[in-house]
Amino acid sequence: MNKLAVPVMKFSETMSRMAFFQNWPAEAMAHLAAGTSLVTIGKNDVLASKGETLQHLYVVISGLIRLYIPLGNDMERVVALAGAGDSLGEACLMLDEPCPYNAVAGKDSHLLAIDGHLFRRELSRHWELANQTIGLLSRRLMESLRDTEICAQRSSVQRVACYLMQHQPALDAQCYEIFLPARKQDIAAKLGLSQETFSRTLGFMQKQGLIQVDGGRIRVDNGQRLAQITQREGT
């Protein structure tokens, strides 16, 4: 199953139902819909490769796209996991620069592919669209900085603790549940760890009574001690 694009005339309805397009000017939506196609790709299919120039802004309808930087020996560093409602490719599209990551499907996925030139044209036409995009890019940048903060932690326990803390729903929540959005090995690659180390670290934290792990579900029992770990040194 390879990349399969189906150009369709009427995406206005589909698009307007998505949270991603809320608050977009109706007129812009109408123009964009004309240059938008539906892309269907199967698990492990390649959506985009590092170095190529993107022609479209992609918005994930369903499935999961893994964005990663390939490293020498068949390893990868995951930079983002785009699920339903997430977009990808904005930055390099705006700059006409080569794509900085590989994008492959982690599951069978459906995406909208919005024509890049068209999008940029609408961007300069519509006040609100530009502002939304500024917000989007800002959020991406902050996210990226948070990720580098995680990976900057030297111990694996700190990295995982950092990761878990970023998913706490409220600032003061002491107990909460997380469902890993992808395979453990992808999460590990996002944290800059090998899957083995990630597995061991989760096991260790479980033994310490910090968390409970059950497959892709992680229960955080003690948010406070978690927070301490990230600020401390040592194990």
Place this chain on the structure above:
Amino acid sequence: MNKLAVPVMKFSETMSRMAFFQNWPAEAMAHLAAGTSLVTIGKNDVLASKGETLQHLYVVISGLIRLYIPLGNDMERVVALAGAGDSLGEACLMLDEPCPYNAVAGKDSHLLAIDGHLFRRELSRHWELANQTIGLLSRRLMESLRDTEICAQRSSVQRVACYLMQHQPALDAQCYEIFLPARKQDIAAKLGLSQETFSRTLGFMQKQGLIQVDGGRIRVDNGQRLAQITQREGT
């Protein structure tokens, strides 16, 4: 010497001379100048701290600002080094989110502090300004991704090689010179290395005949072999 802000009425001239403000609409500039002050800080003075809410968009006139994420044991991870003409704080300003990094002066520095609310107002008034900002944020994001690519490399030699390659002036340049924009220990912190490892790595690469190091000046002799290193595994 601590943070010292001098509000001045007429920055229009100063600002319009800076490359950063080229192509900004004159009307916006006029409005912004009214809400802009000059900030003078000495080496090692704190401009902003992680977690605080920024009120201004800063533009470096002269000097050097080190942006870093503090890690537990008195270590830091440098995320950017802002020199003359660089701005900082856009993203968290746009989102009204806490600043994700510490900002301290690496040298005695002068900056413009543009009022955040004012900037945002002008942003929504001016087509071109919004577009420029989108470009700015996009560049930042790409930069950030390049940085995570560097730090994702497992060996120190690969990390340094990556860093050197990003500073090659032309795509095909085999020989070129780099002047490190800050202390070696700050560069090391940007690469996710200890200063000791960075020093050793530079020494090693020099012995290999890849580069010549002379203080903060680095001459790359063989860009091709450098490129190979980043894609290979092992030492």
Place this chain on the structure above:
DNA sequence: CGCGACTTTGAAGTAAATCAATGGGCGTGG
């Protein structure tokens, strides 16, 4: 039931962090 994909667990190797001390450059002040 059995296969494939993913995860867990174990044992060994290695590269980078850490600790410690020396050396060089520069500005300050005698």
Place this chain on the structure above:
DNA sequence: CCACGCCCATTGATTTACTTCAAAGTCGCG
């Protein structure tokens, strides 16, 4: 002008935590 002190860079020895290699175990699914 030299001497001192400070900051930064270098070099060496040790430790440690992560990767790597290998194998077994789990889960879901055809």
